[in-house]
Amino acid sequence: MDVAKHAGVSLSTVSRVMNGNPTVDAALAGRVRDAAAELGYTASPLARSLVLGRTQTVAVVVPDLGNPTFQAVLRGLSRAAAADGYHVLIADSAEQVGEERVLAIETRRRTDGLVLCAPRMPEEELAALLPQVGPVVLVNRTLDGAPTIAAEYGTALRALAEHLHDLGHRRLVYLAGVARSASNAARLAALAEFRAAHPDVELTELASGVDFDSGAAAADAVLATRATGVLAFNDLVAMGLLSALADRGVRVPDDISITGFDDIPFARYTSPPLTTASVPAADLGARAWQAMTAALAGTDAASSVRLTPDVVLRGSTGPAPA
Amino acid sequence: MDVAKHAGVSLSTVSRVMNGNPTVDAALAGRVRDAAAELGYTASPLARSLVLGRTQTVAVVVPDLGNPTFQAVLRGLSRAAAADGYHVLIADSAEQVGEERVLAIETRRRTDGLVLCAPRMPEEELAALLPQVGPVVLVNRTLDGAPTIAAEYGTALRALAEHLHDLGHRRLVYLAGVARSASNAARLAALAEFRAAHPDVELTELASGVDFDSGAAAADAVLATRATGVLAFNDLVAMGLLSALADRGVRVPDDISITGFDDIPFARYTSPPLTTASVPAADLGARAWQAMTAALAGTDAASSVRLTPDVVLRGSTGPAPA
């Protein structure tokens, strides 16, 4: 090392000083620090990682960096991690289910832990993967074997449905997302309960997607059901629908009420503003980091956190038309 | 190594096989590959990084992961990098100008290159930083000494202003973003040209911010100017303004025309849809990666790419009221 001779000490002493080891003479430590400052020296994170066995970095795998929900999770996680001196390696599977496994394993090898965000892969594959990539925390997907941070989608959707029911709506339609996804399954279960509790309600289920265009494309199908209330899979779908209905001269909420899901930042600014369920995605990310620190420390306890979203009532829902 | 003895060869041979070195006997290579597969062995990226001097990772520093523009840049960059087998380390400075420098240096040390996305730091600081962190590419911020990928904000804003002028608007207001930012400076220069070309236009400049709330907060000030056309700093500001005006019963575009900037995904779905300038942020990211590969290869040429945004005419602009 260069600073070593510059300060007239050995490599070990430099290392000790840089790591704040107290068993070094104050005077010597000062000399070393000065030398280091003068030469602008900082220990190579790479070499440290190799010898220490930790990289101070965690990996996050998301299905789509373009999705506001994952963005928010990433943001919350990233900031929380940064506050603890950790870095974040990001991987976007571009909704390619087949890529998830590879990305997870590969990024995990360069990091100390892995956050799997709403992985799309089938349950068996996920179950087989988890042991290979620990410490791992799951976001918005539950499975034994790893701490999970998830929003209770079912509860919230049920609440939205009840809200519409309270407003007098009796003919509803649910715009489903990706058919065999975990999040959709939770919602379907909640709707089944809702149906059971309210036999007087006619609830149609319509295939759809997870983005704007899916919502817009569903407009005619929705109108064909003559429903007065629509539960969209998420805010994006709701906004697309909103837009398509506006084009057709359908008034919201006078003619039809619409609810979204997620309360993305834009939901407040649509016309009318969207009634939706507030899933604090950034919180989700921060909690995920919390779980990760625990897992990293071995204080695992496989704690699972479930956040109950708030229902946010805004202008897109109103009394059912007479 | 374990696979070494398992295959009955030396460490070097294993290394050679794993790296596809053709100077190995086919039979031996087969044995090694089998052993590796059986033991599930993969070379440690960490150790490779240390000895090879490259990490196959680049760092991206953004001012705010919550900003749709940066999200899109990140997404485009991330996918392009992944296609080339590179990973992305992300850092969010949370708009803390002071943090940018530290984040840049720190993340750069764990990676092969750095992408600085619209850094807020003052010019001298940036100029001093660049040599320390090369290879580096700048996105949406120009400065000699590093390849730059930037959208031509000035040109596009000018085009939007001309569009309003063509529609008969003679009293305009510009909602400025962060006062002393590079992107705002470019826009101000373009507006100065516009003013010079159209002495008949009264163009007021109003301080504002870069987000929804700033736009909403500016509503009354905008109305006070009695302007018939508004050039918002970006789509977020425009949407906030749109929302606040709707609350006040002001009709868009009948009473007042509004333009945004960036063409974020949501701009198509406001009511009315937003006339804006299309800055293909994901493209920006992909180009940035392209520039990075060049820089990584030493084929630098410090090439600067400037993308000219398209003007997207939608419903939020119309003829000036009589």
Place this chain on the structure above:
DNA sequence: CTGTTAGCGCATTCAT
């Protein structure tokens, strides 16, 4: 074509 040796830059024994 393959095995042996050295070293990437550091933290950490072990001696002193």
Place this chain on the structure above:
DNA sequence: ATGAATGCGCTAACAG
């Protein structure tokens, strides 16, 4: 309290 070795896991240069 400090310096001299040892090794983290791998690749490259050097023999054979």
